[in-house]
Amino acid sequence: MKFTDGFWQIRPGVEALYGREVRDLRIEGDTIVATVPTKLIERRGDTLNRPVLTVTLHSPHDGVIGVRIVHHEGGPAPQGFDLVGARPSGAATLDGDEARLVSGPLTAVLRRGRAWALEFRETGSGRLLTASGERSLGYLRVAPDAAVDPGVVGDERSGMRMPLSPAYVHEQLELAVGEAIYGLGERFGPLVKNGQSVDIWNADGGTSSEQAYKNVPFYVSNRGYGVLVNDTGHVSYEIGSEAVERVQFSVAGEQLEYLVVAGPTPADVLDRYTSLTGRPPEVPAWSYGLWLSTSFTTDYDEATVTGFLDGMRDRDIPLDVFHFDCFWMREFQWSDFEWDPRVFPDPEGMLARLHERGLRVSAWINPYIGQRSALFAEGAERGYFVRRPDGSVWQWDMWQAGMALVDFTNPDATRWYQEHLGRLMRQGVDTFKTDFGERIPVDVVYFDGSDPRAMHNRYTQLYNEAVFDVLQAHRGAGDAVVFARSATAGGQRMPVHWGGDNTSSFASMAETLRGGLSLAMSGFAYWSHDIGGFEGMPDPAVFKRWVAFGLLSSHSRLHGSSSYRVPWLFDEAEGRDEADPESAVSVTRRFARLKAALRPYLVSAGRAAHETGAPLMRPMALAFPDDPAATHLDRQYMLGPDLLVAPVFSAAGDVEFYLPEGRWTHLLTGETVEGGWRRERHGFDSLPVYLREGAVIPLSASESAGRDIDLDALRILVAPGAAQGELVVAAGEGRRATFRISRERGRILIESDDVSSFVIEDTSGARAVADDGRAALRAASEAEGRPSGQES
Numbered sequence: 174m175k176f177t178d179g180f181w182q183i184r185p186g187v188e189a190l191y192g193r194e195v196r197d198l199r200i201e202g203d204t205i206v207a208t209v210p211t212k213l214i215e216r217r218g219d220t221l222n223r224p225v226l227t228v229t230l231h232s233p234h235d236g237v238i239g240v241r242i243v244h245h246e247g248g249p250a251p252q253g254f255d256l257v258g259a260r261p262s263g264a265a266t267l268d269g270d271e272a273r274l275v276s277g278p279l280t281a282v283l284r285r286g287r288a289w290a291l292e293f294r295e296t297g298s299g300r301l302l303t304a305s306g307e308r309s310l311g312y313l314r315v316a317p318d319a320a321v322d323p324g325v326v327g328d329e330r331s332g333m334r335m336p337l338s339p340a341y342v343h344e345q346l347e348l349a350v351g352e353a354i355y356g357l358g359e360r361f362g363p364l365v366k367n368g369q370s371v372d373i374w375n376a377d378g379g380t381s382s383e384q385a386y387k388n389v390p391f392y393v394s395n396r397g398y399g400v401l402v403n404d405t406g407h408v409s410y411e412i413g414s415e416a417v418e419r420v421q422f423s424v425a426g427e428q429l430e431y432l433v434v435a436g437p438t439p440a441d442v443l444d445r446y447t448s449l450t451g452r453p454p455e456v457p458a459w460s461y462g463l464w465l466s467t468s469f470t471t472d473y474d475e476a477t478v479t480g481f482l483d484g485m486r487d488r489d490i491p492l493d494v495f496h497f498d499c500f501w502m503r504e505f506q507w508s509d510f511e512w513d514p515r516v517f518p519d520p521e522g523m524l525a526r527l528h529e530r531g532l533r534v535s536a537w538i539n540p541y542i543g544q545r546s547a548l549f550a551e552g553a554e555r556g557y558f559v560r561r562p563d564g565s566v567w568q569w570d571m572w573q574a575g576m577a578l579v580d581f582t583n584p585d586a587t588r589w590y591q592e593h594l595g596r597l598m599r600q601g602v603d604t605f606k607t608d609f610g611e612r613i614p615v616d617v618v619y620f621d622g623s624d625p626r627a628m629h630n631r632y633t634q635l636y637n638e639a640v641f642d643v644l645q646a647h648r649g650a651g652d653a654v655v656f657a658r659s660a661t662a663g664g665q666r667m668p669v670h671w672g673g674d675n676t677s678s679f680a681s682m683a684e685t686l687r688g689g690l691s692l693a694m695s696g697f698a699y700w701s702h703d704i705g706g707f708e709g710m711p712d713p714a715v716f717k718r719w720v721a722f723g724l725l726s727s728h729s730r731l732h733g734s735s736s737y738r739v740p741w742l743f744d745e746a747e748g749r750d751e752a753d754p755e756s757a758v759s760v761t762r763r764f765a766r767l768k769a770a771l772r773p774y775l776v777s778a779g780r781a782a783h784e785t786g787a788p789l790m791r792p793m794a795l796a797f798p799d800d801p802a803a804t805h806l807d808r809q810y811m812l813g814p815d816l817l818v819a820p821v822f823s824a825a826g827d828v829e830f831y832l833p834e835g836r837w838t839h840l841l842t843g844e845t846v847e848g849g850w851r852r853e854r855h856g857f858d859s860l861p862v863y864l865r866e867g868a869v870i871p872l873s874a875s876e877s878a879g880r881d882i883d884l885d886a887l888r889i890l891v892a893p894g895a896a897q898g899e900l901v902v903a904a905g906e907g908r909r910a911t912f913r914i915s916r917e918r919g920r921i922l923i924e925s926d927d928v929s930s931f932v933i934e935d936t937s938g939a940r941a942v943a944d945d946g947r948a949a950l951r952a953a954s955e956a957e958g959r960p961s962g963q964e965s
Contacts, residue, residue, distance in 0.1 A: 174321065174341075174370075174409030174411070174423055175322075175370075175414075176415075177416075184321055185319065186320055187313055187314070187319050187320075188313065188314040188315075189311055189312075190211040190313070191307075191308045192209035192211060192226050192310035193212055193213050193289055194214065194287065194289055195208075195285050195289060196208045196209065198267060198270070200267050203231065203264060203265050205229070205230040205267075205272045206228070206230075207230075208227060210224075210226075211226065224312055226242055226243065226310060227243045228240065228241070228291075229243075230272075231261075231274075232274060232276035234256075235260075235276060235277040235445075236262075236276055236434065236445045237276060237433065237449060238433050240281075240291070240430065241428065241429075241430045242310060242429045242430070243428045244312050244342065244427045246428070249624065251403075251406065251426060251429075252623065252628075253405065253430065255450075255634075256450060257663075257666075258450065258451065259449060270287075271283070272284075272285070277296065278295060279293065279302075280293070281293055282294060288306075288307060289310055290305070290306050291304060293398065295397075295435075295437065302394075302396055302397065303346045303348075303349075303394070303396070303433075304346065304347050305345060305346055306347065311342070311343045311345075311423075313341045313343065314339065314340055315339055315340065323337050323338075334615075336615075340425070340426060341423045341424065343421055344422060344423075344429060345419040345421045346419060347418060348420060351395075353365045353394070353804050354392050354393070354394055354413070354420060355392060355394075355395075355694035355795075356391055356392040356399070357373070357388070357389060357391070357392050357410065357695065358388040358660075358692060358695050359387040359660075359673075359692035360687070360688060361381065361687055361688040361691075363805075363807065364690055364691060364794075364807035365804065365805055368412065368414055370409075370410065370411055371410040373388040373630065373661075374407050376612075379673065380676075380681060380685055381680075381681060386611055386658050386660070386673045387659060387660040387695075387697075389664075390402040390408040390410075390422070391446065391662055391696065392410075393694050397438060399442040399445075400420075400432065400434070401431065401432045402422050402424070402429070402431045403431065404430065406425070407424070407630075409422065425626070434446050438798050439794065439795045440785070440787060443785075443786045443787065444786050447665060447786030452783055453698035453783060454651065454668065454783055455651045455782075455905065456669060457651065457653075457905060458772060459493045459494070459533055459878075460493075460604075460669065460728060461493075461729075461779075462493025462494065462729070463490070463724065464493065464495075464535065464701075465496065465730075465731050466498055466733075466738065468498060468732060468733040468735070468736060469732075469733065469734045469735065470500070471733075471735065471737055475516075475523050478495065478497075481739050484739060484741060486530075488740075488741070488751070490761055490765050491765050493878045493879075494533045494603075495532050495534055496534075496535035496536070496656075496732070497534070503515075505573065506546040506573075508539055509546040510538070510593040510594070510597055520601075525601060527601070534601060534603050535602070535604045535606055535656060536604075538594070538606065538607060539607075539609040540579050540581070540632075541572065541573055541609065542576060542579065544568065544575025545574065549577065552577065552579070552586070552589070556583065556620065557579060557583060557585065557589055557590075558578060558579065558586075559578040559579075559617045560580075562616070567617045571612065572612075581638075582621040582635065583620035587639045591639055591642070591643040594643045594644075595643055598644075598647045603648075604644065604653075604655060605644070606655070606656040607657040609659065610633035610636045610637070630661045631661065633657075634661055637664065638667060640655055641655055651905060654668060656669055656730070657669070658671060662696070668697070669700065669701055669728045670699065671701040671703065672685050672688050672689060672700065672701070672703070675707050677706030677707075677709035677716075678706065679718070679822045682706070682715065682718070683822050685702045686722070686807070686808065687807050689726070689790055690790065693791060693792055693795065693810075697788060698779070698783075698788045699728055699779070700728065701726060701728035702730075704716075704719050704720055704729065704738065708734050711743075713744070713749070714824035716740070716757055718822065718823075720757070721764050721821070721860045722818075722821075722860075724761075724764035724768045725768070725816075725860075726812075729765075740761040741758050743757035744758055754856075755857040763858055769875065769879070770872045770873050770876045771873075772882060773902050774813055774815075775812075776903050777871060777903040787814075790811075793806040793809060793810065796811040796814075800834070802833070803831070808830065815864060815892075816864060817863045818862050819860065819862075821860050826855040826857070827853075827854050828852070828854075829850065829851070830850075830861055831849070831850050832847075832850075832851060835847075835865070835867075835894075837864065837866065838864045838866075838892055839861070841859055841862060843937055843938065845893055845936070846863075864890070865892065866892060866894040867892060867896060869890070869900050869912075870889075870892075870900075871888070871900065872888040881904070882905060882908075884910045884928050885931070887902065888932045888933075889912065889923055889931055890936070891934065891950065892935075892936060895952075897913075897914055897916060898914050899913055900914060900923075909927075910927035916952065919952055920950060921952045922948075923949075925946045925947075928946060929943065930943055931943045933950045935950060939951070
């Protein structure tokens with residue numbers, strides 16, 4: 174949202190009042206309070222008829238400093254996020270005219286009697302991270318006909334467009350030379366946000382637009398800090414765009430609060446940020462396997478489902494979850510939580526039969542109740558729906574005819590919704606795809622009086638919390654998982670999220686990856702996407718390339734809109750023999766089996782995500798912050814700490830990617846290469862997937878689907894350069910095993926007190942079997958590499 178017209182002028186209809194000087198400073202406990210007039214005070218008369226901004230510095234967490242900017246504080250405070258890890262921290266001091274707030278590794282500095290300047294520095298070294306300077310701190314009065322676009326989507330008729338506010342508060346933080354900004358939710362444009370205008374306003378806009386399903390007002394800088402705007406409503410960003418030397422963020426109203434999060438690395442920023450806003454929980458081991466869906470508008474019944482499952486079994490493609498999309502319920506009645514008896518006359522029996530196959534079952538839901546649903550009259554009578562200002566139920570016909578929105582600010586409405594989910598779980602449903610939650614109107618009234626503008630983005634949080642809580646209540650911590658489309662800050666506490674409606678093309682495959690990497694930089698640990706693309710029928714080349722990418726993502730689902738995604742359909746379309754190694758069936762089998770083998774590695778990475786907030790799919794700039802070549806890379810990523818994946822975005826198989834310094838070993842071929850830029854050509858049964866030098870990763874001896882990880886059937890894969898250290902393997906449900914790695918007379922020795930049976934392998938294929946918790950393998954003649962001390 175832009176307020177200026179170039180460097181010197183203001184846009185017509187805008188009055189900009191900037192904080193000009195720190196007139197007064199005082200310490201109140203562990204906070205600093207500054208009085209900041211919007212004019213330099215040269216005489217007594219200058220104190221009259223002029224707005225003043227009150228700026229308060231506080232620390233809600235070690236290494237986090239909050240800045241609250243207030244013009245008029247008599248009105249309601251903006252709705253902030255649930256800072257579940259907040260614990261007051263920091264120490265404020267005033268020494269002469271200089272005030273400092275020190276919170277662990279982060280220090281904020283303000284000086285009285287000077288032109289406005291707020292600095293954020295590293296404690297100790299004093300290195301400047303960023304600062305707010307001249308014309309940064311702004312209060313803006315905006316006329317109704319001002320030449321300013323609020324920037325959000327929708328139209329007035331839908332009640333979903335944020336109207337122009339008469340007042341805004343904005344802040345600008347300096348960008349250093351070479352500084353790059355990441356995050357702000359799941360955004361499908363360039364990974365580096367510099368030069369972009371971004372509106373934090375959830376929308377159902379697909380993956381090929383500037384809109385986003387998951388808007389998070391939090392960004393990470395490669396200079397070693399992050400910034401969260403603590404407002405659940407519309408936040409408008411200009412990232413090196415309106416003012417190319419600064420990041421600007423603005424909110425409507427009289428107050429703005431933002432939190433600066435210390436590093437020094439991007440991983441440290443995410444650690445602190447998720448400690449404050451909530452850690453991602455561990456998800457069940459079975460959720461990492463392959464999910465297969467009915468797809469959306471396709472025709473299906475139990476016979477169709479059984480045919481798909483028999484086909485996957487007969488082709489030896491491991492499958493862990495089967496998903497029923499919308500039409501498991503009757504048309505016009507979503508959601509009534511009742512199986513359509515015309516096609517599923519025996520849901521309990523069907524679900525039992527699916528469980529006998531070893532499968533988990535997912536069912537589609539949304540937070541809307543169609544007028545034809547038997548639940549509509551009940552919900553309306555009990556006041557369980559969001560209402561219009563005149564007291565009537567808010568309804569519209571987009572999606573489900575006459576649909577209403579469940580009011581999750583009403584505890585009784587939430588329990589009512591959860592009771593229906595609990596009934597489905599007792600039938601045999603294991604997890605829910607929590608679709609939608611973005612199209613939330615602002616011309617409505619909520620049960621608890623929440624500001625509807627603040628609820629537009631927050632609604633999805635309450636919706637997914639309600640579903641995740643009932644899953645945890647029935648299944649227990651660590652065995653609950655949703656498949657959610659919409660989110661905002663803190664949504665990482667209710668995983669997993671998928672990337673929404675993409676299309677069946679290589680371009681959409683690439684934009685989908687960019688969205689996932691952007692979300693990873695926003696504090697979300699787990700992510701998935703519709704393999705092959707949602708809209709359209711992918712050609713076999715797109716499908717097979719996407720299969721390899723999808724099965725090397727944290728979570729993997731085959732799902733489409735009007736066409737099925739079982740692999741043999743693509744071989745039929747191409748006239749290719751399924752036995753061909755490059756057939757869709759063979760490619761899906763190869764990578765589904767690889768995903769099954771990687772399950773211990775992924776579960777262990779999930780444990781690390783729960784402890785530190787580190788995402789499973791890591792942008793290269795997150796994994797290698799000191800490598801300038803990694804800054805803009807958005808077509809590759811690290812899967813966990815040790816596997817580099819570069820998906821192939823072409824039918825021919827040509828791919829260009831970058832390996833950071835060191836030796837890397839191809840996981841599928843065993844070839845070892847040196848770091849640097851590489852161009853390779855891969856068949857459909859391959860892609861660049863490289864093991865980092867010195868890595869020691871746990872694999873499963875089984876490449877089939879399975880609910881649990883057998884700690885007594887692990888393969889420990891040792892990369893060149895492995896040295897002494899420790900490997901901790903998480904197996905879910907609190908189970909874990911520790912392996913000690915050392916070198917002894919030219920051999921790699923691995924020992925464990927937790928398991929007695931395992932196998933060591935190296936990338937050349939050599940192997941050794943453990944005897945009573947101890948195994949040794951002769952090391953290749955290479956230089957010692959980095960120690961493998963992290964949890965995989």
